[in-house]
Amino acid sequence: MGADASGWEFIDDRGAVLRLARRPRRVAAYVRAGAALLDLGVVPVAVYGSGHDGAGLDPVKAGGLAAAGVPYLGPGRLLTGGAGGADGPLGAVRADLVVDVTYDGKSPYAIDEAVVDGLGLPLVALSVGSDVVLPRILERFAGVAGALRDEAGALQDGAYEGGAAVAAAEAAVRAAVGRPAVVALSGAGVEQVHVARPPAWPELARLRELGVRLVEPGPGAGTGWLTTDWESAAALGADVVLVDSRANAVRAGEGWDGCPAVWREAVRGARVVPWNPETPPSAGAFAAFFRDVAAALG
Template identity: 45%
Template sequence: MVGDGAWEFVDDRGRRTGAPERPERIVGYARSAATLWDFGLRPCGLFGSQHDGARPDPVKTGAIPPGEVAYFGSGGSLDETALREARPQLVVGVVYDDDALYGLPAETARRLESDLPTVALRVGGGRSLPAILDRFRDLAVALGADPAAAPPAAAPERLTAAESTLQQAARDHPGLRILALSGDGGDSVHLARPDAWPDLRHLADQGADLLDPGAGAGKSWRSTDWDAAVELRPDVILHDVRGNASGAAELDSIPQWRQLLDGAHGRTVAWNPEAPCSPGAYADFLEAVATGING
């Protein structure tokens, strides 16, 4: 923020974005828009990634009521004309290990960043979860969110309490092994590498025992067959619930998934790798993991 009514913000790429006044019409990547919503702000539009479809993934859009915020499409199918017609004063995206806006083709991102004020916050494995949450809070405050009147989803006390709950569960049940995965049909599954995911690392920081899926191609995932997942013999399973992952009906049709459930005595937890970056969203997740550990 700068004086005389002007506004500016330095994003996680070190890029300074300015405007004559604080932006009010904001378009964001689904995860970003959902985060701002949790802080009491109201984006005017959102877009998805190459993994999304013609409708927004409700898992990624969090507490935003269906149809409440305009959806401009996803990835290479983004409707740039509709997005521009919404007259956004700011576009909020995310970046992972490089500086490219996630979820958009490079040329699309280049056009948007050339024409519209844009900020991007880093959510990749190199960042801790607390650092990610702090940066989204910084942005929300810069955009007018009032920490003193924060909605429950933005209250840091909820996350602190959930951390204590998870720590106690881990102490009460030492040695329970947790596997995070994303189903990809009956023939393959993606097993998460805990060090590549800030939320999984945060579970480990609270004392939870995350399974490493072992050697194989892939930085964030080990992409393999379901038999490899069964061989790891997890006690608790975190399963990706985004729209691009195998859903409940498909999972139930996979024999190895049923084997995993039997071995874990049914202890499964819904996992959203792109949850809103708000304390409340992650408090919900940590509480669910604690419940899974407690059985």
Template identity: 40%
Template structure:
């Protein structure tokens, strides 16, 4: 790829992102940085999720995939000055709705130099895991990564993990699986099976993911704990981000206690990096729980 030619890439907001030459200094949201590194593209610095304002909570797994890369902060702790000091030639993040850039709101973007292009790839409702990984590989190639590093690294191991999950999901009895984010003693957010690429993958493998079809919301459906307990889940994928209500705060909630009495509760990070390592570990955890449920 020529280093003297203008560079363009159409992102998943439908915007043509342009730079005077192929960007080399990338600053990225940790989830995006982890996937790009897997595809052979390094980042100069990273920033976290808006939920990480008080520390790199749920981004810690992604930070493990980009060792030694400076962390600039998140939420209100992420400033235009910090981003500018990193001298980015391209900012990379994700978008859940095809419009907003996750982690860099419009006010922060307005403070950045107009010469810094901003790019976002879709990870929202209706997006498959394969599509997400393919788009990051496409971006990596556009940034100059060698084709052999972007030919879906880890695809073979992920395929084996999914086949193991499919085999486990065929066993009887099939567990009822609930993915949720506790939001206080009175309510929780149920994650829509089609609202998250990784949950779509579980559903496609035969995992029985619970939903509340009549409730509104493309990614989350809000309900009280009694409604969720009435779904009688056997396995709960519980949001472990700092923004989710802690177990200590839920200890006296009857609905949560009933769920915990009957279900296996597994940690789930809705912002898990889309790397083969991170996804593979999550699939193995779910597969083991599904297998134990069917064991005599």
């Protein structure tokens, strides 16, 4: 993978083989992927959001994108028809590569592949689903960033940039685990809450491997979340709560204080850690999250 005399090549996590005449220099990306690329030394020319995102860039998901002046094009699924044409937002930034994520290993998550194909743009989709372990996710994003910097050969197989920082943060988690019960959730308003199923989230699965006692929400529909009421969430007995901090997590105007009294009373002594379920897949971003978890556990 990378560039040589014969051009640029990369195999994405759908098994799609990209062979280009030259290394791409103008990358448009889904916000999560773009924030990771920025951390890894590749500045996107633009980013777009998912169906959960609005007209403005969610600062929680953005990482350093806003500070770097990377323009936001709006939700990727809206870049269709005229908006997705050569004169539309995606065409206007003159990208020569699109980088997205995939949860099923088949389709890009945040953009219509037909729009990308219609513009004649190559697409890279990297897996971030529950069937992929976190170290592999970080390795793959480091790999594509290295290929875009034409430095892919600097990484040995199985290695990724910033691995030492992640290892140090994970060591801090191991040292602090103790017995606190940890619940990860996403607020859905005054009456409902989504409680995460830890195996469905690579970073939560990794925390479990490190010894963290992440609580299962119980049986019910949903592979990534159990949607329930706040009373049921309170009964899980959380000592540490990982709270979805994205803009779409709680309906406007309700906020944390709008949750029922039974929940506020249950977590009165709990430690709260902001959790972005779409953390940029870079070592720096995940090391920071693990350090926050370690501090709360300790």
